[in-house]
Amino acid sequence: MSDSSVSDTVREAILAFQAEPGGLMPALWAVQNVLGYIPEEEVPTIAKAMNQSVAEVHGVISFYHDFKSRPPAAHTVKICRAEACQAMGGRRLQAFAEQQLGVEFDQASSSAVALESVYCLGLCACAPAAMVDGKLVAKLDEDRLATILAGLHGKGANNG
Ligand code: FES
Incomplete structure (x- = not known):
């Protein structure tokens, strides 16, 4: 435009x-x-x-946090940062996501993938949990997250 x-x-x-x-x-x-x-x-x-x-x-x-000053990212990865997910390796997963994407949680970025915090997705029994472009992901680990992120890059996202 x-x-x-x-x-x-x-x-x-x-x-x-x-x-x-x-x-x-x-x-x-x-x-x-x-x-x-x-x-x-x-x-x-x-x-x-x-x-x-x-x-x-x-x-x-x-x-107002909901107002955005930059165009929205092509993809959104929301990782649960609540207690049950933290107890199941969530902190390590969060650090891995930040490192892989080169962005911090909830920070405006020019990256094609936005990394957002969420506090419970109702999947506590299958922690750690995430939501990728609106789709729930349970029992997430670093290998699965790497595969998911590679898939997003295949859909037109690029890191930077
Ligand atoms: S605490 Fe993560 S899904 Fe409930």
Whole structure:
């Protein structure tokens, strides 16, 4: 999508909320729903349209964890960091995942694979557990995780 096309998309997404009191939150959600994130370079446009300061809009985006300032990764690996999984080798698995992907948990990154924390997936009896692109994985170990990550790279992800 070209820069002007992104700008047009943002303007269109927020149009319905400009006259609404308290319209900033729904306007930001509208942008994220359309683009998958809220482009940094569009914040001044959003601020002007919503009659807010750039700092105020930045403040809202950074306060709410669900707002993304970067395009979403092509793949998401969520690894359970709760107790039962920790007790079954979860910490070692977490370190392995960070090392393999070259990203830290829950950090914005340009990697094609996002690494996210989750606290219990309901698979405690089959720990450690993870969710890869929405699919549950039980009894995960480093070998299986390496195979899964290699498969993601085969689907268009690359590490860096
Ligand atoms: S603690 Fe990990 S799935 Fe429940």
